Amino acid sequence: MFEFFFKYRPILFEEGVFAFRPTVATYVATILVLVAGVITFRTYQLVRANSRPVDRAVLTGIRFLVLALLVFCLFRPVLVVSRVMPQQNFLGVLIDDTRSMQIADRDGETRAAFVTRQFGGANSQILESLADRFAVRLFSFSSDTNRIESVDTLTYDGTQTHLGQALTRAHEELAGVPLSGLVVVSDGADNADGLPPDSLMPLQAAGVPVFTVGLGREAYTRDIQLTRVDTPRSVLRGAALVVDVIVAQTGYEGQRVSLQVEDEGRIVADEPLILPEDGEPTTVRVRFSATDAGPRLFSFRISPQPGEMVTQNNVRNALIVVEDTREKVLYFEGEPRWEVKFLRRAIDEDDNLELAVLQRTAENKFMRMGVEDAEDLAGGFPRTREELFKYRALILGGIEANHFTPDQLRMISDFVSERGGGLLMLGSRRSFAEGGYAGTPVADVLPVMLDEVTADGEAAFFIETDVRPTRPGASHPATQIAENEEASVTRWPELPPITLVNEIRDVKPGATTLLTSGDQSLVVLAFQRYGAGKALAFPVQDTWMWQMHADIDVEDQTHETLWRRLLRWMVDGVPDQVVVATPQDRVELDESFELTAEVDDANYEEINTSQVSAWITDPDDQLLEIPMDWTADRDGEYSARFTPRKGGLYEVRVEASNDGELLGSDTTYLRVAPSESEFYDSTRRTPLLERVAEETGGRFYTADTVDSLADDIQTVGGGVTVVEELDLWDLPGLLVLFVLLVLGEWGYRRVRGLA
Template structure:
């Protein structure tokens, strides 16, 4: 900023008094290049401690941009601390100033970051400002870095999921019953009952899916997630298989494939477009019968899945682990043991004795595959997911989770099955984009700082739309609204931008509508938080190495507060551009005296000739 404001002025040097904290996106090397080119040295005076003796900082929080009302989220809060190893502190979560939960954590040794999973549930729709706060501790000098703010768009709407099942089985009825009471989920069922005969349920329109599984992208892309049950790959045309792969990679939807005798490798999906989409490695089919492949697995969360919002079926991690341990084994006919690179395993299964088997026996699939009867050899991938293109894919490789509700060992009041499926279905639609999406370039700004709104507009087939009429309606914290037209960015298809400048603190809610002629493409909602910046308080210590680098690369010198008294003297010998001011009396400058005398004499001659003297 100093360089820009003093552009064109000869400088002997620039003096910077700072702790070296850099809260801009510009690389420091790029900022120094013009100064080096102009031979302007920078003299840096470092202030602050190189290391804070006692400090607690909320460094980062991973909060989704949107959520359905009533969704249970597990938010990871990263905490850095020094001087408080072993101390137990609370992480207090506030929703618009109201405390919604408190998580107690033990601070680690100095220099070791702590990632604390915090479970929260948001019930009120709209733009919700969340604060993750750690109370100040004794001896802390900087308290501004103890809190992080985030804004979540909580949506109260119904999300449609298409569930295609290839045969009648108990899993269908119990899964639908588990999510029936959730008003934010609509699971549309298409179940094959015989050759070219289907049972349809939970439809919006009597003609929906009347011809069976969708054959066009527009029909499939109206759903936000797709669940495939025990249905063989040969049922679909190659175009439909390609379309389902594009549903994930291009539309951004989520695909869930359930276990079953006609699913995964046993369903012939190896070598199809969906093989690349799935998060697990499909082996060659063994040719064995479903009865021969049948195995019973005891399911438990993996270390990476213990705190996942799907598998956390109780209020705490410990209670959830105990609940999983109490659930009965379930069966599988799909031998899945290997993940793809980048996939995340949430649930694992250890093969246990099947009913009537001798102690220590494993399933027939292990015998057919030549596996030994060891715990590791019997481990199965039960549930895993990965990102694929714009969307996500998941595999749940068991076929009778309904046993978690109906087995004789499960208490009548146990809601593990219902919680699991409700949280799973909500996770499937959590990140699926709409045809119209909007977001600010910066989610938090200060009052008076310009904000750039960005929107993406797609049609029903999720193809970019140019030349649409796009308008952003901005609602101020006072309730007043402003309309901000958005212009198409010619450099990028389907992208629209607009600028506005908030003039007060608070949450600015933005609603974006897009259409063309009589066609409406959709609506998107986002928000901007306006508040004083706190970036300068992050990691409050002096970056000596950065201050020394700035001085060294520009020909200046680094000072501490103790040596800063030498700075004025050093500035006199910089050799940089200097402006010297010299004052003289007018009569000491002959040329100006003669010019003035000539002008006065010329005037007298002129007046004499005109008779004016």
């Protein structure tokens, strides 16, 4: 329609410069027209007849418009455009070679099939029209960019879309030739490097426009996707994992499905869910236990539903290293208490927790249980950081603050903030404010507010209460005392009442309350992150009632479950002296990645001068040593780069030593496998493709609008160009306007009876 009236395509008007090209005859004719105009004006002034002033004004106006149109045409308006010279320029066509191109979301046709049809060979319409005008150079891109002769060589098995890198590579390759532009044919899905901000600058500077052709739908009509699964990289064996899975869907609203978790093929959880509204992600909390030690591949999946357009995004994999270690916990108790007996019994059969108990039986007389040797803790509570920091968690029972030296109080604080350990304070007459902790460094660590206790003769606080979980406590891994959240929430208030002697009503900003008294006025369990570690306040003095009370069946495991989960959560993520990290649990074959290690001495102070090596065992059990160097960016941080050449599971063990003495070691695992990420969020990313086109002066197309690509590039593209002037005086639209004005004048006269 536009071209019918305006003779040329809109892009010419956008890109062209408007100008007049008058001649001498133009000026003569213009004078004649002006004279005619003056005559017209005078005539309308003189002729009165039975016309009103309004009629005369309208008729004069129309007549002037007609004359103005004539003058406009007489001045010979032109559109000055710069057009690419045919066959004088090159054009780079970059075609997405990733797995998401296999998705069939265009009337059953895959995105790859569209590419083959339009860019495939002699009969391909787009490629043919491009080849008529340009010297076309084809590139494929995924995680790498390669020159190809034909799209027939594309395999569509790339696992990442490095769009920025592809543009840079193609531009560099075509740097020595006149380049009209680059065409990107892609869905824009999983742009792995997020299109670095400066990646378009060379193109902008060189005036190379990028024309993007977006494939695929912007939204699926029927699809279920596991958008995100957050799992820890390592857990203790037997740990109860609570994992949030974000599920999004379209077309299946309200449908019941189940989310299954598999541990190396064995189903360990089956969580039913009702699918949320279209496009509204929902979080599904799923619980399972990691019972087998070693690197385990956990799969989270929802079975493909009938009519689903993309089924590959129904599953997410996560590599979790299940550690079979014994984590040391120190429990310091200031007096013989039943908590000691029942806590020890609760975790007695947990092979991954090792509880050392130091119990004061009389002044300066201690009983030790679960210690390493005769010397361990023989002098009472640790006096050196090294002695204390070998534990991962510390429980303080009924021990008053005065028992500790100021150094020891500071050390307990550092145990949490610097060593990253877990601290738990139990309720008693000798703990919290009642134990004189207000104003000490330990009070800073605790998640609760400690009010100074005044000796004003008030009766000591005492309350017997049942317990209930808060909203965070309902789903927190430390407070899961039953097989699922619902059962756990129901179970808590059913437990027998316990007693509190510490009146704690407020937690600090940033702390989380997990359990409260039945009337919700008192804090029963709260925690906060403090520095590198975490601190918990559990002001109950007799959790053993949840084991001994007559209402509790002798076979009941609630008390055991609570303490195991609580302590496991406390020691979870507590760092060793050497901690190795990789950016992800999976990398691509031949993809270089950075291995980092944090190295501390026994006091958990960073060391920059230690000798650090990574021992990497590949899937064929070949061992390779890679030295790691201090990064100089951060104290205690060492790094090395590694490129895996085989697919499969790699073991990475990092050892650090200082002056010949081993500081420690840490092991992690890494999967070298193709990514499934191309199938997630695999709808067309129009905004990204539009941005690339817009910022470089190109255009964005879809499969339906791509027909004008060749013509547009010829108009917009760079390279060797020629300036053309396109006449506008003969636009059909102007003629139509002229006729309409004349007819309008005639019609007005007829209506007003002036003809």
